Amino acid sequence: MRKKSEPTQVLSLEIEDKSQRAVQSVEVGGRLLLALADSGSALSLKDLAARAEMTPSRAHPYLVSYGRLGLIEQDSSGRYDLGPAALRVGLASLQRLEPMTVAEPVIRQLAAQTGHAIAIAVWGNFGPTVVRLIEAQQQLHVSLRIGSVLSLFDTATGRAFASVLPQERLLQAIAGPLGEAMPQEKWQQRQPEIQEIVQEARRHGVSRAISNPIPGVNAFSAPVFDLEGNPVMVITMTNHENRLPAAWKNEAVSMLAEAVKELTLRLGGQQPAQA
Secondary structure, three states: OOOOOOOOOOOOOEEEOOOOEEEHHHHHHHHHHHHHHHHOOOEOHHHHHHHOOOOHHHHHHHHHHHHHHOOEEEOOOOOEEEOHHHHHHHHHHHHHOOHHHHHHHHHHHHHHHHOOEEEEEEEEOOEEEEEEEEOOOOOOOOOOOOOOEOOOOOOHHHHHHHOOOOHHHHHHOOOOOOOOOOOHHHHHHOHHHHHHHHHHHHHHOOEEEEOOOOOOEEEEEEEEEOOOOOEEEEEEEEEEOOOOOOOOOOHHHHHHHHHHHHHHHHOOOOOOOOO
16 A cells, blocks of 8 residues: 655754764755845745755745744735844844954954054044054054054044044044044145045045055045944054055955955844945
8 A cells, every 4th residue: 555645844954063063954045045034025925935956846845944933925916035033043143243243353464464554433522532453564663553543534433434424423423532522613624635534435435545644654434334334443454554555455455455345244234324
């Protein structure tokens, strides 16, 4: 007597690799979740399956299971989107992230690969404030130390913040040598310079200071963003001009740009939309 055929099920094959075992079906199904996360909107079964590089018939059983778990949901038109359980997982991950902890291995690697001094600055009460510093491999005689408050217009770090922060924030705390506030009239006179800073950062993806404020020392900076597109920190690379050329296109600057992109991604962030 023949047995009744069992319903088709998604196979959970365990794969052995050199270091650890893995469940193939989890990895395959995970492509659907990642595709939804990257899409920015709900997708039809056909479009979602295509983005995950599988057929709709193969994708559907995974979506049924994820729907039962609350990881995905369907709207009234039948399109799929991330569900409440996916939101819980994402928020839990973000809440456990400590930006400085996440940034530490990235800046250490950047410093080791380039040999340049690498600093992290956050926006403090008086403007850009250095909170972490890795010295250059060859001695660099500059007065940059943890706790230093940097000029908004005369440093690459300050210019990086100025390129992305709203002007109301900048007016609240203008970073001069002593953190002094800038009079409104003088601030208005700075508007052309601010616009130049913004456009320069948009063109090149980084901000730059050449022999300023310290003669013979160059610096490049770029911001790291959070989920809402706000700058969490600015990463700065600096060294003597004979070790760090002023050219926008050089290997070290490209590595800096990639490092901030990686950190933004790790923090679940995104670059703000350009006006």
